[in-house]
Amino acid sequence: xxxxxxxxxxxxxxxxxxxxxxxxxxxxxxEAMEESLAxxxxxxxxxxxxxxxxxxxxxxxxxxTRVRTVVEDDELENYQAEMTVETARQYLDDxxxxxxxxxxVPPVELGxxxxxxxxxxxxxxxREAERDRQYEEFKDRAGTxxxxxxxxxxxxxxxxxxxxxxxxxxxxEKIGREAYRPGDRIRCFIKDVRREQRGPQIFLSRxxxxxxxxxxxxxxxxxxxxIIEIKAVARDPGSRAKIAVISYDxxxxxxxxxxxxxxxxxxxxxxxxxxxxxxIIPWNEDMPTFLVNALQPAEVSKVxxxxxxxxxxxxxxxxxxxxxIGRRGQNVRLxxxxxxxxxxxxxxxxxxxxxxxxxxxxxxxxxTTLDLDEFFAQLLVAEGFTSLEEVAYVELxxxxxxxxxDDDTAAELQARARDxxxxxxxxxxxxxxxxGVEDSLVDFPGLTPxxxxxxxxxxxxxxEDFATCADWELAGGWTTIDGERHKDDGLLEPFxxxxxxxxxxxxxxxxxxxxxxxxxxxAEAEEADATDEEEAEA
Numbered sequence: 001x002x003x004x005x006x007x008x009x010x011x012x013x014x015x016x017x018x019x020x021x022x023x024x025x026x027x028x029x030x031e032a033m034e035e036s037l038a039x040x041x042x043x044x045x046x047x048x049x050x051x052x053x054x055x056x057x058x059x060x061x062x063x064x065t066r067v068r069t070v071v072e073d074d075e076l077e078n079y080q081a082e083m084t085v086e087t088a089r090q091y092l093d094d095x096x097x098x099x100x101x102x103x104x105v106p107p108v109e110l111g112x113x114x115x116x117x118x119x120x121x122x123x124x125x126x127r128e129a130e131r132d133r134q135y136e137e138f139k140d141r142a143g144t145x146x147x148x149x150x151x152x153x154x155x156x157x158x159x160x161x162x163x164x165x166x167x168x169x170x171x172x173e174k175i176g177r178e179a180y181r182p183g184d185r186i187r188c189f190i191k192d193v194r195r196e197q198r199g200p201q202i203f204l205s206r207x208x209x210x211x212x213x214x215x216x217x218x219x220x221x222x223x224x225x226x227i228i229e230i231k232a233v234a235r236d237p238g239s240r241a242k243i244a245v246i247s248y249d250x251x252x253x254x255x256x257x258x259x260x261x262x263x264x265x266x267x268x269x270x271x272x273x274x275x276x277x278x279x280i281i282p283w284n285e286d287m288p289t290f291l292v293n294a295l296q297p298a299e300v301s302k303v304x305x306x307x308x309x310x311x312x313x314x315x316x317x318x319x320x321x322x323x324x325i326g327r328r329g330q331n332v333r334l335x336x337x338x339x340x341x342x343x344x345x346x347x348x349x350x351x352x353x354x355x356x357x358x359x360x361x362x363x364x365x366x367x368t369t370l371d372l373d374e375f376f377a378q379l380l381v382a383e384g385f386t387s388l389e390e391v392a393y394v395e396l397x398x399x400x401x402x403x404x405x406d407d408d409t410a411a412e413l414q415a416r417a418r419d420x421x422x423x424x425x426x427x428x429x430x431x432x433x434x435x436g437v438e439d440s441l442v443d444f445p446g447l448t449p450x451x452x453x454x455x456x457x458x459x460x461x462x463x464e465d466f467a468t469c470a471d472w473e474l475a476g477g478w479t480t481i482d483g484e485r486h487k488d489d490g491l492l493e494p495f496x497x498x499x500x501x502x503x504x505x506x507x508x509x510x511x512x513x514x515x516x517x518x519x520x521x522x523a524e525a526e527e528a529d530a531t532d533e534e535e536a537e538a
Contacts, residue, residue, distance in 0.1 A: 030055050032124075037062060045105065050081040064107050070099045134165045135200035138193045145214045146204070150184040160186060160204065167202035175206050175274045176238035187272060189214060206273075209233035212241060215272055219265045220258055222247075228254045231283040234337035238274050242294060242334045246283035255280045279334075287339065288312070294335040298324035301348055311342045315351045362386055370416045379403065392417035425449040432456040441466055444512075446505050451492050458491050467509040474502040 016029075037053040041064055045051055050067040068081055070088045088095035095101075148160035148167060156171035158180055169188055180186060188204035189211035205211060213230045222228040228247050235241040247254035258280045259266050266278055284290040288303040291312055302315035316324045324345050325332050336343045346354070359381055366377035369388055379402050385391055391399075392414055399410035428449040429442070435456040440463035442452060460466055475497050476490030492502065510516040 030057065034062075037064075041105075046080060048078055048080040051105070062107060064105045065102050066105050068101045070095050070097055070101070072097055131200055135193065135195050138162075138165075138190065138200065138202055139195075142190050142193045143210065143214075144190055145211070145218070146188055146190055148186050148188060148204075150180045150182055150186055152182060153180065158186070160188070162202065165200070165202070167204050169204040169206065173203075173205040173207050175276070178206070178274065207235065207237035209235050209241075212243065212269065212273065212278075215269045216243065216258060216265075219260070219268050222252060222254075222257045227252060228257055232338045232340075234334040235276070236330055236334060238276055240277045240279070240330055240334065241273075242279045242281055242338050244281045244283040244290070244294070244338055255282055281338070287341070291335065291339050291341070291343070294338050295324055295331065298331065300324070302351070305341075311344065312339070313344045313346065313351075315346055315348055318347045318349060321345065321347050366391075369420050370413065376404075388417045388421055392421055428453040436461050438462045440464075444509065446508070448495070451495055451497075454491055454494070460491070463509055463513060467506060467513055467515060469506055471499050471502040471506060474505070475499045 034053045034055055037055075038051050041051040041053065042049060045066070050069075052065050052067055054063045054065070055061070056063070068083050070085055070092075071082045073084050073086075076082055076084055083101070085095055085097065088099065088101060091101045091103075092099060146162055146167075148162045151159045151161050151166065153159070158169040158174070160167050160169060167188075167190075169186070173191070188206055189208050190202065191205040191208055191210075192203040194201045194203070210233070212235060213233050216230060217223045220228065223230060223245075227249050228245055230243060230245055232244040233241065234243075243258070245254040245258055247257070257265075266280065270276060270278060279296060281290075281293045281296065284293065288305050291303060291314065292300045295314065298316060298320045300314055300316055300320075304313040304315075314324070323331070326334075332343055332345055359378075362381045362385075363374060363377045365388070366372055366380050366385075367374055370377070370391070372380075380391065383398075383402055385394075394414075396407070396410050396414070399405055399413060400407070405413075425448070429452065432442070432449065432453045432455075435453075437452055437456045438461060441447070441455070441461065444463055444466070447455075455461075455466065460469065469491075472488055472490065474490050474492045476493035477488045477499065479486050479488055490497070490502070497505075507516065511518050
């Protein structure tokens with residue numbers, strides 16, 4: 001077919017019709033038509049020619065032009081699309097490299113094959129534009145709830161219609177044994193939107209903790225308005241969940257607001273989640289207090305928090321143990337997810353036995369090292385002494401509070417403790433030197449002989465070796481792999497060195513070696529302090 005005045009307006013009408021149907025910009029459809037016509041023209045005039053087509057947006061007239069670019073003589077490769085400066089002088093006044101000579105060529109007639117090819121180009125461009133529009137529409141909706149219609153099920157995955165395309169609810173993102181039939185209405189959380197080769201992929205979820213949080217936001221106006229904030233959510237989808245909330249208005253009870261009159265608000269969420277039981281818990285900045293709330297309905301007797309290890313020990317009465325742990329560990333698992341801490345639960349009897357064991361071990365330590373009788377060693381432990389260092393370097397007044405201890409006895413205790421520690425230090429230092437430790441590490445301040453020995457046993461024998469260590473290699477830490485936290489043992493962890501202390505030691509070593517400029521460290525510290533102050537003011 002030829003591009004004649006009879007069908008020029010049809011181009012624009014067709015473009016507008018396709019654009020309305022696919023909900024895309026008509027200009028994109030016209031551009032696709034221009035490209036398809038240009039391809040058809042190249043097949044007529046020659047593939048090496050630079051043929052371009054421009055369709056007037058008002059009249060629909062298609063203009064075919066041939067473009068030739070001016071290039072250097074030695075760069076001329078394509079005689080059909082390029083020409084030298086000398087040749088260009090026949091067509092242009094004062095031509096320069098990079099100039100283009102454009103001349104109009106007669107329009108082409110589209111045969112059956114060319115028309116089919118043009119149609120394919122247009123359809124491809126339209127599909128790409130449709131995919132881009134769909135991605136742009138949904139990329140900003142990630143993290144929100146969407147209502148959709150079930151279309152079909154494939155290998156347990158549910159394909160749903162979201163209006164402008166399809167989305168997928170994977171089998172592991174469904175609650176329990178949910179089953180859907182085509183035409184069912186379904187409410188899901190948009191978990192992720194990805195741009196892929198085959199088009200945008202929209203992944204939905206009904207098991208994500210954020211889904212529950214968004215449902216509460218829809219049901220509780222105070223959460224939507226920001227008066228109440230959801231601080232944490234933990235779910236065992238389809239079975240049980242815990243949600244922590246806090247109110248920024250003292251007159252509003254966050255738990256009561258989320259429950260609603262006669263439980264109407266929370267019941268609406270429960271119904272959407274297939275009867276999932278929900279514990280609504282008041283948030284507390286004090287982590288032990290928050291954990292006690294999170295373990296409800298179990299009663300907690302005692303909580304011991306280890307912030308550095310991000311672990312917490314919980315002591316409960318014997319009859320509360322099964323309730324605190326929950327069926328198949330569900331209650332403690334959800335509480336752990338909610339607080340972000342590893343939780344160890346023990347009964348009062350178990351905790352008492354552990355404390356008794358620690359008491360006996362410390363008593364035996366003082367009996368063996370200080371040559372004391374058992375009764376006197378027990379007195380030391382009962383007063384809170386846990387190590388020889390505490391006995392050796394504590395103020396005398398703290399020893400004199402023990403019954404039967406006078407100045408002479410206290411001095412003798414400290415002398416024995418110091419003598420024993422000095423002997424240990426000498427032995428550790430001798431062993432370290434046998435392993436090849438250099439004086440640069442021995443003389444480095446902040447390291448005890450036992451620390452130097454431990455470093456030497458691991459191959460750290462010079463100050464340079466020490467300076468290349470990472471802070472976690474010295475102090476230890478935790479690594480999260482596949483959602484599970486794994487302990488990383490530190491070389492100096494047995495000596496109770498913190499991560500901050502390890503950082504300071506390593507940086508001091510690097511400064512001593514000239515690897516780091518101390519003035520830069522001071523500037524960074526001042527900048528960090530200024531930032532902290534700004535954040536505090538904000």
